[in-house]
Amino acid sequence: MGSNNHSPITELTVDVLVIGGGMAGFFAAIRAVEKGQKVVMVDKGTVGRSGFTPWANTFCIFDKSQGDSADDWIKGVQAKGEYLVNLDYFSMLIEDSLPRYSQLLQWGIVDTRPEWDRESAIPSRKYLAGHDRRLLLPKVLKKAGVTMIQRVMVTELLQNDGCVLGAMGFHMDKNEMIAFHAKATVICAGAGGYKAPGFPIHGSTFDGDAMAYRVGASISGKDFMDFHFTGDINPWDVFAMQEEVFVNRIYPTKGPTVNGLGIGIDPIFKIQAEGPPLKEFMPEDLAPPDPVDHRSQGKSLMPKMPNGNIVMGAATGLGVHKSEGIWPANKECFSGIPGLFAAGDALASMICGASYPTTGMGLAGSAVQGYRAGEAAAEFAARAGKEPVSQATLNRISHDTMAPLNADRGFNPRWVNQLLLNTMQPYYILLIMEKRRLESALIQIEFIQEHIVPRILAQDRHELRLAHEAKNLVLNAEMKLRACLFREESRGNHYREDFPARDDREWLAWVIINRDSDGKMELRKQAIPIEWQGDLTQPYESRYQRRFPNELEFLRTKAGN
Amino acid sequence: MAVELKQIENCIGCGSCVLTCPCDVFRLDEKAKKTVIAYPEDCQVCSMCTIYCPTGAIFVTHGKITKPITAYM
Ligand SMILES: Cc1cc2nc3c(=O)[nH]c(=O)nc-3n(C[C@H](O)[C@H](O)[C@H](O)COP(=O)(O)OP(=O)(O)OC[C@H]3O[C@@H](n4cnc5c(N)ncnc54)[C@H](O)[C@@H]3O)c2cc1C
Ligand code: SF4
Ligand code: SF4
Numbered sequence: 330m331g332s333n334n335h336s337p338i339t340e341l342t343v344d345v346l347v348i349g350g351g352m353a354g355f356f357a358a359i360r361a362v363e364k365g366q367k368v369v370m371v372d373k374g375t376v377g378r379s380g381f382t383p384w385a386n387t388f389c390i391f392d393k394s395q396g397d398s399a400d401d402w403i404k405g406v407q408a409k410g411e412y413l414v415n416l417d418y419f420s421m422l423i424e425d426s427l428p429r430y431s432q433l434l435q436w437g438i439v440d441t442r443p444e445w446d447r448e449s450a451i452p453s454r455k456y457l458a459g460h461d462r463r464l465l466l467p468k469v470l471k472k473a474g475v476t477m478i479q480r481v482m483v484t485e486l487l488q489n490d491g492c493v494l495g496a497m498g499f500h501m502d503k504n505e506m507i508a509f510h511a512k513a514t515v516i517c518a519g520a521g522g523y524k525a526p527g528f529p530i531h532g533s534t535f536d537g538d539a540m541a542y543r544v545g546a547s548i549s550g551k552d553f554m555d556f557h558f559t560g561d562i563n564p565w566d567v568f569a570m571q572e573e574v575f576v577n578r579i580y581p582t583k584g585p586t587v588n589g590l591g592i593g594i595d596p597i598f599k600i601q602a603e604g605p606p607l608k609e610f611m612p613e614d615l616a617p618p619d620p621v622d623h624r625s626q627g628k629s630l631m632p633k634m635p636n637g638n639i640v641m642g643a644a645t646g647l648g649v650h651k652s653e654g655i656w657p658a659n660k661e662c663f664s665g666i667p668g669l670f671a672a673g674d675a676l677a678s679m680i681c682g683a684s685y686p687t688t689g690m691g692l693a694g695s696a697v698q699g700y701r702a703g704e705a706a707a708e709f710a711a712r713a714g715k716e717p718v719s720q721a722t723l724n725r726i727s728h729d730t731m732a733p734l735n736a737d738r739g740f741n742p743r744w745v746n747q748l749l750l751n752t753m754q755p756y757y758i759l760l761i762m763e764k765r766r767l768e769s770a771l772i773q774i775e776f777i778q779e780h781i782v783p784r785i786l787a788q789d790r791h792e793l794r795l796a797h798e799a800k801n802l803v804l805n806a807e808m809k810l811r812a813c814l815f816r817e818e819s820r821g822n823h824y825r826e827d828f829p830a831r832d833d834r835e836w837l838a839w840v841i842i843n844r845d846s847d848g849k850m851e852l853r854k855q856a857i858p859i860e861w862q863g864d865l866t867q868p869y870e871s872r873y874q875r876r877f878p879n880e881l882e883f884l885r886t887k888a889g890n
Numbered sequence: 891m892a893v894e895l896k897q898i899e900n901c902i903g904c905g906s907c908v909l910t911c912p913c914d915v916f917r918l919d920e921k922a923k924k925t926v927i928a929y930p931e932d933c934q935v936c937s938m939c940t941i942y943c944p945t946g947a948i949f950v951t952h953g954k955i956t957k958p959i960t961a962y963m
Contacts, residue, residue, distance in 0.1 A: 375909040378938065383912075479909070501914065526954055529936040532912040563952050567937035743931070744961045786963050791914050791929055 336499065336506040336731055338723055343369040343476075344710040345703070346495055346511035348483050348537065350376030352385075352692055353673025353699035354517035355466050356429065358475040360703030361515075366710050368475050369509060371498065373482035373794065377466035379532055380519040381674060381691070384565075388439070388696070389582045389689030390430045391423045397584070399423050405585035410682020411821040411873065412837055412863045413652075417660045418678035422690070422697050429696040430581060436469050438462045439579045462579065481507055482794050483536065484730045486514065486544045486669070487718045493544060493668035494718055497726045501790055506727045510717040512710035513668055515702050516541060516655060517695075520647060520674040523753050523802065524746050527559040527643035537675035539801035541655045542808075546664045548842040549677035549855075550653035551805070551812035553822045554759050555685070556594040559643030582689035593684050594822050596641045597760050598878050645754045646802075646809065649822055650691040651680045656841055662702035668713065672702035679839065683821020733796040739786025742795035748777055749802055753809070762813050763826045771810040778803050807850060812840045815852045819877050830880045830887075831873055837862050892933040892955045893948060901925055901947040910942040931957045 344366035347358045354370055361368045372379055391397050402423060406414050433439045470477060483498035495511035518537030522530045542548050559565055654677040658665030662672050673695030680694050733739065752773045753759060757766055782800050787793040818832035819825050838854040845851040863872065893915060895901065903923030908916045917928040937950045
């Protein structure tokens with residue numbers, strides 16, 4: 330601290346760079362290697378044990394031989410995602426989920442032993458030995474020939490002449506910056522949340538969305554909020570919350586034709602009206618899956634709470650899985666910026682639309698999209714031949730990345746995280762929304778953005794990571810608040826008290842966010858293709874089966890005027 | 891509260907916890923060949939470290955440590 334910390338820059342040249350080693354990055358790297366490219370995967374943590382992937386244990390597969398009908402799946406997801414589903418990407422899930430699942434099965438990542446018996450077994454290393462999907466993922470990558478670089482946090486993408494030419498990051502353990510010169514880059518850095526203890530996602534901070542936004546990519550889906558469950562004692566501790574999730578195999582699930590209405594925000598209306606629930610709170614819209622479904626083994630997928638109650642609102646600021654992220658410019662995971670691709674939770678593939686329809690779409694979506702993105706990136710890399718970025722650019726990025734370490738005085742990154750929690754966490758900001766409250770939060774965030782973020786101090790490399798995470802979290806907070814203000818209606822997991830009903834005329838549209846030429850945040854609507862809008866002649870109340878508070882009264886008054 | 895080294899004598903300094911923790915809570919003391927809980931206040935109380943510790947040296951208990959936070963340092 331205080332000194333001028335010039336980290337030496339190590340330069341690596343690769344064909345395809347994959348940022349993030351969760352399920353999406355795994356398949357992106359595997360596919361790009363298969364296509365004959367030299368692939369490096371970089372992760373700020375450890376491949377297989379970081380991000381969301383270690384926690385998920387369901388994978389939805391479309392299986393025609395088991396009677397699945399594409400038509401039913403599409404109708405189901407459209408209704409639950411309230412007609413904001415991107416059917417190009419949803420069709421990709423229908424086509425590719427079974428082949429990806431079969432690959433995982435082959436590698437032993439989905440293990441086929443009988444269900445773990447929770448009465449007689451204690452989750453333990455012994456039980457996991459040899460079958461642990463988290464340890465198998467990097468093994469398979471290594472065998473395939475993917476170079477993994479771990480504990481390196483990527484902070485910026487390298488750009489020249491409108492193209493992305495790799496990325497740069499710092500090592501967590503060494504005084505070293507790494508510049509990855511790549512012909513094609515795939516962002517698989519996952520989603521994020523505001524470091525609230527309810528969900529095990531403190532390492533996920535929307536870094537991919539933030540880096541892509543800074544090089545001019547479009548971002549979408551920031552207007553829909555997740556509302557997952559957790560426990561009130563040691564929320565999502567491996568043992569207290571969901572031991573089965575952690576030690577068990579991955580279950581195939583049946584897609585959006587089963588389950589209730591998905592993970593909607595409905596329970597919050599009940600809490601608002603009746604006060605916080607005390608015991609055995611079971612949200613109505615988390616109905617267990619069809620008990621005779623062969624793909625859920627007759628097992629309830631609801632978490633069991635051996636020593637606590639289920640509570641809602643686990644992941645403050647997380648969007649709907651697969652709906653927030655980098656906006657795809659085509660059907661092949663391309664960001665619109667030459668050389669840059671994205672997949673998984675970092676891609677706004679909109680396979681879930683406005684609300685998470687069923688379990689399994691998170692993991693399966695990441696697998697399917699990762700594979701396609703890896704393929705597209707490999708094809709691009711095979712044709713590309715741009716000059717690498719200049720030494721001066723590398724020096725500038727290195728200098729900016731290290732700035733928090735080199736300052737004498739400054740703001741504590743943990744304090745910035747506290748500010749973000751206090752501003753974004755209350756249920757009346759991002760869950761029950763209203764114009765003035767959103768504006769008041771936005772004023773706070775703008776101040777933090779302008780006055781605090783440029784002066785964050787890091788006393789060591791751990792805090793340097795916290796500093797960059799805080800910066801990305803603040804940028805995302807601004808996107809979320811602006812997108813929520815912009816969408817003047819209610820739909821899925823977006824409820825505006827001041828506009829408590831769907832408005833099909835104005836809002837069968839996605840909200841796209843860009844940085845304009847002055848560096849300001851710009852929002853626009855992108856209309857949903859007519860053929861994806863569902864049956865508009867259907868009466869409102871059957872088209873939309875979930876009721877928002879004051880919705881029908883609002884519509885009646887509007888019709889009366 | 892949160893992550894604790896209840897049986898530090900068991901720790902063999904393998905570094906698995908450093909790699910496992912999603913919140914970068916541990917550092918390895920190379921000389922002593924022991925792990926150090928360097929940033930307990932950043933622990934998310936998920937227990938993943940205990941699953942991948944080969945010796946059972948780490949324990950995670952209910953609750954979270956919150957050290958006083960100074961805004962400006
Ligand atoms: C508790 C929990 C339970 C879930 N349960 C299910 C379920 O049962 N079924 C289901 O389908 N889905 C579930 N999900 C969702 C599912 O886990 C995700 O949709 C999916 O795993 C996302 O995979 P991904 O590869 O896109 O991202 P991630 O798995 O989040 O991977 C992102 C990777 O990028 C790395 N990274 C991030 N930023 C940087 C950076 N700046 N530099 C370098 N590396 C970086 C991270 O360390 C991480 O390894 C669950 C999620 C959680 C949190
Ligand atoms: S409980 Fe989780 S967050 Fe805490 S030290 Fe262990 S792995 Fe890290
Ligand atoms: S994983 Fe266990 S044995 Fe290995 S360094 Fe950490 S505490 Fe010590």
